[in-house]
Amino acid sequence: xxxxxxxRFRPVTDGAGHTMPAxxxxxxxxxxxxxxxxxxxxxxxxxxxxxxxxxxxRVPRLHVYDRREPVALAREVxxxxxxxxxxxxxxxxxxxRTGIERTLHRIACIRDRYHEIVGFTFxxxxxxxxxxxxxxxxxxxxxxxxxxxxxxxxxxxxxxSAAAILSERFHRxxxxxxxxxxxxxxxxxxxxxxxxxxxxxxxxxxxxxxSDAGDRQxxxxxxxxxxxxxxxxxxxxxxxxxxxxxxxTIARRGVQLIATAHGxxxxxxxxxxxxxxxxxxxxxxxxxxxxxxxxxxxGHTILERTGPPVFDCAVEIARRDTLLIHxxxxxxxxxxxSGLPPRAVVRRVDQDAADGxxxxxxxxxxxxxxxxxxxxxxxxxxxxxxxGAGRRQMV
Numbered sequence: 066x067x068x069x070x071x072x073r074f075r076p077v078t079d080g081a082g083h084t085m086p087a088x089x090x091x092x093x094x095x096x097x098x099x100x101x102x103x104x105x106x107x108x109x110x111x112x113x114x115x116x117x118x119x120x121x122x123r124v125p126r127l128h129v130y131d132r133r134e135p136v137a138l139a140r141e142v143x144x145x146x147x148x149x150x151x152x153x154x155x156x157x158x159x160x161x162r163t164g165i166e167r168t169l170h171r172i173a174c175i176r177d178r179y180h181e182i183v184g185f186t187f188x189x190x191x192x193x194x195x196x197x198x199x200x201x202x203x204x205x206x207x208x209x210x211x212x213x214x215x216x217x218x219x220x221x222x223x224x225x226s227a228a229a230i231l232s233e234r235f236h237r238x239x240x241x242x243x244x245x246x247x248x249x250x251x252x253x254x255x256x257x258x259x260x261x262x263x264x265x266x267x268x269x270x271x272x273x274x275x276s277d278a279g280d281r282q283x284x285x286x287x288x289x290x291x292x293x294x295x296x297x298x299x300x301x302x303x304x305x306x307x308x309x310x311x312x313x314t315i316a317r318r319g320v321q322l323i324a325t326a327h328g329x330x331x332x333x334x335x336x337x338x339x340x341x342x343x344x345x346x347x348x349x350x351x352x353x354x355x356x357x358x359x360x361x362x363x364g365h366t367i368l369e370r371t372g373p374p375v376f377d378c379a380v381e382i383a384r385r386d387t388l389l390i391h392x393x394x395x396x397x398x399x400x401x402x403s404g405l406p407p408r409a410v411v412r413r414v415d416q417d418a419a420d421g422x423x424x425x426x427x428x429x430x431x432x433x434x435x436x437x438x439x440x441x442x443x444x445x446x447x448x449x450x451x452x453g454a455g456r457r458q459m460v
Contacts, residue, residue, distance in 0.1 A: 147185075196222045218382040247301050345371065
């Protein structure tokens with residue numbers, strides 16, 4: 066591929082801010098894409114490509130960073146185009162994914178009911194310089210972090226950067242439980258973006274033997290502690306009750322845990338029955354008529370947190386450049402159950418979490434007293450708010 070094509074893409078850097086070989090990595094992915102699609106990319110100079118969709122009998126679509134509508138090409142994908150790809154990629158796993166050694170790119174296939182491949186999705190894998198820098202003080206202090214955000218918000222990128230910072234800068238013994246090879250990439254050798262962190266790949270279930278994905282991931286998390294003496298464990302997607310229970314067990318051993326979970330906000334985790342144990346569990350309490358009258362409420366049942374959370378802090382990725390930090394998960398959960406906005410602070414991705422970093426005190430969006438600070442109109446909802454000691458919500 067001509068160098069002029071490569072140079073139009075964003076540079077690739079690892080989690081500690083080191084420049085990665087962007088041209089070579091992107092060329093490795095585009096080498097398996099039909100040449101007429103690559104020629105179109107070269108002619109148009111499409112910057113920041115994130116995904117390429119190829120479906121038989123339909124025009125390819127390119128998803129570009131910061132562009133809402135995909136770019137559709139004029140020519141339809143033919144059977145020969147599919148064969149071009151199949152002749153250049155390794156075999157697909159049972160989860161219909163494959164990758165390219167020492168890169169973060171992902172190639173997924175779509176099959177028809179006869180198991181014939183009729184489409185591909187090419188995902189461009191990149192690292193972002195300093196993605197976890199705003200969390201550096203929390204990482205150095207050994208705080209356990211729960212990261213939540215919508216799909217594609219950058220949760221895995223944040224984990225990858227955190228692994229590099231902890232292993233390279235703070236010399237921690239970091240082990241990654243890589244559920245679907247999203248953090249370290251496909252292949253036996255992980256991508257250098259994770260620094261010197263080690264990676265445990267989650268095995269696929271054996272053919273003919275059903276196996277719960279949560280159980281397999283839970284087993285890898287336990288191995289990280291028992292077999293490899295991890296100081297820090299990083300997990301992409303705690304999504305099952307089994308791995309959530311194991312996470313709670315290892316947290317009690319004093320191991321730093323950094324993980325993502327299904328949900329776009331801390332509230333989603335609280336009311337997810339399989340993940341509620343990560344934030345302290347909820348227990349319904351039936352109120353007496355006298356207590357209902359005293360409180361002046363109409364509901365007969367409230368929810369109460371019954372134990373300590375697994376995580377010290379929670380990080381909501383509100384936007385790609387904005388993190389909403391809950392420095393005390395227990396307090397934020399109590400606030401949410403009480404119907405109050407949780408105490409949280411906003412950090413920008415380009416904001417340096419320097420040694421001794423102190424966040425400004427959170428304030429209520431409607432507050433007009435105290436320190437005189439006001440909420441930034443660009444801050445995401447939930448940043449700031451009174452800090453309540455209650456632990457209940459009516460149901």
